[in-house]
Amino acid sequence: xxxxxxxxxxxxxxxxxxxxxxxxxxxxxxxxxxxxxxxxxxxxxxxxxxxxxxxxxxxxxxxxxxxxxxxxxxxxxxxxxxxxxxxxxxxxxxxxxxxxxxx
Amino acid sequence: xxxxxxxxxxxxxxxxxxxxxxxxxxxxxxxxxxxxxxxxxxxxxxxxxxxxxxxxxxxxxxxxxxxxxxxxxxxxxxxxxxxxxxxxxxxxxxxxxxxxxxx
DNA sequence: ACTGAATATGAATATATGTGCATATATTGC
DNA sequence: GCAATATATGCACATATATTCATATTCAGT
Numbered sequence: 001x002x003x004x005x006x007x008x009x010x011x012x013x014x015x016x017x018x019x020x021x022x023x024x025x026x027x028x029x030x031x032x033x034x035x036x037x038x039x040x041x042x043x044x045x046x047x048x049x050x051x052x053x054x055x056x057x058x059x060x061x062x063x064x065x066x067x068x069x070x071x072x073x074x075x076x077x078x079x080x081x082x083x084x085x086x087x088x089x090x091x092x093x094x095x096x097x098x099x100x101x102x103x
Numbered sequence: 104x105x106x107x108x109x110x111x112x113x114x115x116x117x118x119x120x121x122x123x124x125x126x127x128x129x130x131x132x133x134x135x136x137x138x139x140x141x142x143x144x145x146x147x148x149x150x151x152x153x154x155x156x157x158x159x160x161x162x163x164x165x166x167x168x169x170x171x172x173x174x175x176x177x178x179x180x181x182x183x184x185x186x187x188x189x190x191x192x193x194x195x196x197x198x199x200x201x202x203x204x205x206x
Numbered sequence: 207a208c209t210g211a212a213t214a215t216g217a218a219t220a221t222a223t224g225t226g227c228a229t230a231t232a233t234t235g236c
Numbered sequence: 237g238c239a240a241t242a243t244a245t246g247c248a249c250a251t252a253t254a255t256t257c258a259t260a261t262t263c264a265g266t
Contacts, residue, residue, distance in 0.1 A: 043212080043213090044212070044213060044214090045211095045212065045213085055213070055214095056213090056214080056215085058213095059214055059215080060215085062213095062214095063214080063215090077211095077212085078210090078212045079211090079212060079213085080212075080213065080214095
């Protein structure tokens with residue numbers, strides 16, 4: 001009588017963190033931004049132009065991702081360069097993109 | 104000059120599937136339902152009672168999960184038993200719960 | 207201090223989403 | 237066919253979310 005590896009109980013805090021993390025990955029715009037940043041560090045303008053999105057749209061979404069510590073930034077002159085800051089979440093995103101494409 | 108493993112292009116269809124998949128995992132109620140079902144097959148009423156949720160709430164969320172083929176069901180009398188139908192997505196959920204709890 | 211360039215922020219709006227109520231549908235036993 | 241039980245569905249409503257516009261902030265160069 002084998003059993004599945006038991007999942008730990010889901011406390012409120014874990015539930016919140018997990019749902020927020022997946023919420024970050026549930027919007028097409030944020031997925032595209034993360035997908036881009038996975039390849040290279042980019043400024044807000046770079047992203048805006050590459051994805052044909054308004055500057056404010058990109059800025060708002062980056063704030064969301066920054067609050068969850070999925071991205072980090074570095075200032076260089078008047079530009080701000082963003083890059084990936086959570087390898088685990090990026091792994092999850094890559095896995096799921098791969099899964100969607102090959103199945 | 105090493106390069107990162109190149110991600111494939113994100114076509115519209117992939118983007119949609121991926122965002123929908125994460126949307127399924129972005130709601131606390133759905134996470135709790137999947138977490139329960141990971142441990143055992145359960146009827147709508149079982150879930151409703153275990154999580155203190157209205158029957159219609161559970162039914163609505165199960166429809167969502169069923170449409171994405173994350174769960175499957177089997178009828179037994181007037182009851183309908185639901186169980187997990189996507190191991191990959193459950194892996195992703197488990198990984199992320201674990202990550203949230205230990206970091 | 208002033209200007210131009212890049213980014214961030216707040217308010218407004220349209221749309222999406224989660225839940226509950228009431229009701230419909232489906233199955234079983236009589 | 238009828239009653240009882242379990243589940244599904246449609247509608248309404250409150251809340252959350254994504255985007256846009258207008259404006260504020262920050263920094264570099266002069």
